[in-house]
Amino acid sequence: MKRARLAAILPFLVLPLVPLLDRNNSHIDFLANAGAFIVLALGLNIVVGFAGLLDLGYAAFFAIGSYSYAMLASQQFGIHIPFWVMLFVASVIAAIFGILLGAPTLRLRGDYLAIVTLGFGEIVPQTFLNLTQYTNGPNGISSLDQPSLFGRGFGFSATPYYEVMLALIALAVFLASNLQSSRLGRAWMAIREDELAARHMGINTTAAKLAAFALGASFSGLAGVAYAAKLDLVSPDQFQFNVSVLVLSMLVLGGMGNIWGVIVGSFTLSFINGFLLPQSTNLAHAMHLNLDFTNYRFMLYGVILVAMMLFRPEGLIPSRQRQAELREAKLDPALLAEEQAEYTGGAR
Amino acid sequence: MAPLLRLTDVRKTFGGLVAVNDLSFEIEAGGIVAMIGPNGAGKSTVFNLITGVYEPTSGAIDLDGATLCGLKTFKIAARGVARTFQNIRLFAYMSALDNVMTGRHSRMRASLFDSLLHTPGQRGEERRVRERARDLLRFVGLERQADDYARNLPYGGQRRLEIARALASEPKLLLLDEPAAGMNPKEKSDLIELIRRIRDTGITVFLIEHDMHLVMNVSERIAVLDHGEKIAEGAPEVVRNDERVIEAYLGRESTAPH
Numbered sequence: 001m002k003r004a005r006l007a008a009i010l011p012f013l014v015l016p017l018v019p020l021l022d023r024n025n026s027h028i029d030f031l032a033n034a035g036a037f038i039v040l041a042l043g044l045n046i047v048v049g050f051a052g053l054l055d056l057g058y059a060a061f062f063a064i065g066s067y068s069y070a071m072l073a074s075q076q077f078g079i080h081i082p083f084w085v086m087l088f089v090a091s092v093i094a095a096i097f098g099i100l101l102g103a104p105t106l107r108l109r110g111d112y113l114a115i116v117t118l119g120f121g122e123i124v125p126q127t128f129l130n131l132t133q134y135t136n137g138p139n140g141i142s143s144l145d146q147p148s149l150f151g152r153g154f155g156f157s158a159t160p161y162y163e164v165m166l167a168l169i170a171l172a173v174f175l176a177s178n179l180q181s182s183r184l185g186r187a188w189m190a191i192r193e194d195e196l197a198a199r200h201m202g203i204n205t206t207a208a209k210l211a212a213f214a215l216g217a218s219f220s221g222l223a224g225v226a227y228a229a230k231l232d233l234v235s236p237d238q239f240q241f242n243v244s245v246l247v248l249s250m251l252v253l254g255g256m257g258n259i260w261g262v263i264v265g266s267f268t269l270s271f272i273n274g275f276l277l278p279q280s281t282n283l284a285h286a287m288h289l290n291l292d293f294t295n296y297r298f299m300l301y302g303v304i305l306v307a308m309m310l311f312r313p314e315g316l317i318p319s320r321q322r323q324a325e326l327r328e329a330k331l332d333p334a335l336l337a338e339e340q341a342e343y344t345g346g347a348r
Numbered sequence: 349m350a351p352l353l354r355l356t357d358v359r360k361t362f363g364g365l366v367a368v369n370d371l372s373f374e375i376e377a378g379g380i381v382a383m384i385g386p387n388g389a390g391k392s393t394v395f396n397l398i399t400g401v402y403e404p405t406s407g408a409i410d411l412d413g414a415t416l417c418g419l420k421t422f423k424i425a426a427r428g429v430a431r432t433f434q435n436i437r438l439f440a441y442m443s444a445l446d447n448v449m450t451g452r453h454s455r456m457r458a459s460l461f462d463s464l465l466h467t468p469g470q471r472g473e474e475r476r477v478r479e480r481a482r483d484l485l486r487f488v489g490l491e492r493q494a495d496d497y498a499r500n501l502p503y504g505g506q507r508r509l510e511i512a513r514a515l516a517s518e519p520k521l522l523l524l525d526e527p528a529a530g531m532n533p534k535e536k537s538d539l540i541e542l543i544r545r546i547r548d549t550g551i552t553v554f555l556i557e558h559d560m561h562l563v564m565n566v567s568e569r570i571a572v573l574d575h576g577e578k579i580a581e582g583a584p585e586v587v588r589n590d591e592r593v594i595e596a597y598l599g600r601e602s603t604a605p606h
Contacts, residue, residue, distance in 0.1 A: 203454075
């Protein structure tokens with residue numbers, strides 16, 4: 001137990017030193033962006049991995065978090081709430097929207113839930129696009145307030161943002177792993193396994209699901225603020241459906257329900273997306289080849305996901321439950337039927 | 349003193365089908381009561397009415413003199429009604445220990461805040477609940493399987509785990525829906541002994557069962573249901589010899605020629 005905790009803390013002691021070793025600002029910039037997506041993935045993992053509620057519109061909460069910062073910390077309305085306060089405010093705003101958007105879906109499961117959340121994921125960016133007088137429509141909101149710490153602005157270097165992202169990841173890991181081994185975490189698992197039985201244990205399934213939506217959304221509020229501040233621009237096209245799919249793919253690749261798996265999956269896809277493909281393209285151009293590998297991004301995701309489904313459906317670092325569920329689902333159906341008959345044989 | 353559980357003229361219809369027909373029935377605290385009846389007599393529906401899965405079409409259900417009607421299932425669980433299911437409904441991919449700890453949910457106080465931050469109070473509660481869950485696993489004879497997935501337990505073990513999970517909430521009333529289904533004779537006699545030990549802790553046991561040997565052995569009172577109506581009620585020996593009961597189970601003796 002002690003050793004596991006040490007292993008969890010160690011990366012957060014070493015990784016802040018990376019900008020000292022790697023002076024290339026574009027590398028740190030890439031890592032900071034990847035960090036935002038890790039926080040997002042950890043948030044979605046609460047909804048999908050822990051509570052088993054398939055959410056295909058998670059980018060909506062990312063948008064809400066980002067626009068919160070853009071509207072409350074810029075010249076847009078002349079409101080200038082400090083960055084650090086906004087982290088808290090935006091996660092509360094996102095959580096409230098998590099409840100508002102979660103409430104109508106409570107009776108839905110599986111495919112139906114996925115379709116409704118997909119709809120919300122489309123509605124939110126569309127709303128920001130069309131509320132032109134508040135959001136500047138497709139142009140988005142730019143010139144956001146620069147965060148500062150002890151009176152010093154973050155400036156143009158990516159390093160402070162990188163450090164902020166690391167801190168947010170540490171916070172997200174801390175909260176998510178606490179949740180997992182708690183009364184609420186067990187309630188989520190129980191709902192995922194058997195909702196009716198969960199109710200008979202005294203679990204208020206409505207409240208537990210709303211808590212999952214709210215907490216999951218609040219993580220993307222954090223990520224949204226930090227991402228918006230770093231980019232200095234928020235526009236509707238940053239939060240399209242492909243962002244929701246990307247974050248969900250991170251969970252599938254890494255291992256749904258497992259915090260470290262989710263981090264690895266998230267970083268892997270970010271690495272391909274933000275480093276490997278652009279670098280390969282640069283290399284190709286240097287060799288006078290007219291190839292743009294970034295165009296093949298989604299094809300590559302597709303290949304990765306199909307390969308994962310074929311060879312390791314539980315993800316790179318799976319949670320114990322998922323692994324057992326998926327591995328046993330591959331058993332011979334005849335054997336399963338036999339087992340089923342044995343189970344129900346005596347009853348009625 | 350009010351009985352622990354009172355059903356007054358409880359009726360449940362599904363469309364045109366009358367599943368439970370004006371059933372009145374009382375259970376005093378502290379005993380073992382069984383409900384028997386042929387397939388489709390409405391026994392499981394009665395359990396589902398008590399636990400709030402269904403709402404009665406008419407009639408009243410009271411626990412300790414307070415109505416259960418209109419309460420959600422999770423609230424009824426918190427009032428002190430726990431149950432097992434005819435087709436085992438364990439949390440298959442949670443450990444036996446986690447299953448029992450989940451059963452304690454309604455008695456735990458950790459808030460969202462406590463769960464997020466693992467406050468000292470939350471940690472103390474988790475520790476106590478884990479201890480208590482281990483005690484319960486020992487009580488039903490599963491202490492060595494604490495870390496196994498529920499679905500990997502042998503069939504009889506799953507039945508007993510469901511009972512341990514139900515007991516975790518310290519219920520006043522324990523509903524057992526065909527607890528002996530699919531058990532071998534050894535497991536059945538262990539179950540009889542377990543049910544008696546549960547009663548001895550002060551929990552009232554109300555069970556549905558098809559196994560007559562078990563029912564006659566363990567119950568202090570039996571109610572017989574047929575087509576949603578109570579056709580007999582009393583001590584095992586009285587019910588055993590009741591003509592209407594024999595008729596319900598074996599059919600009426602044919603007098604008319606074919």
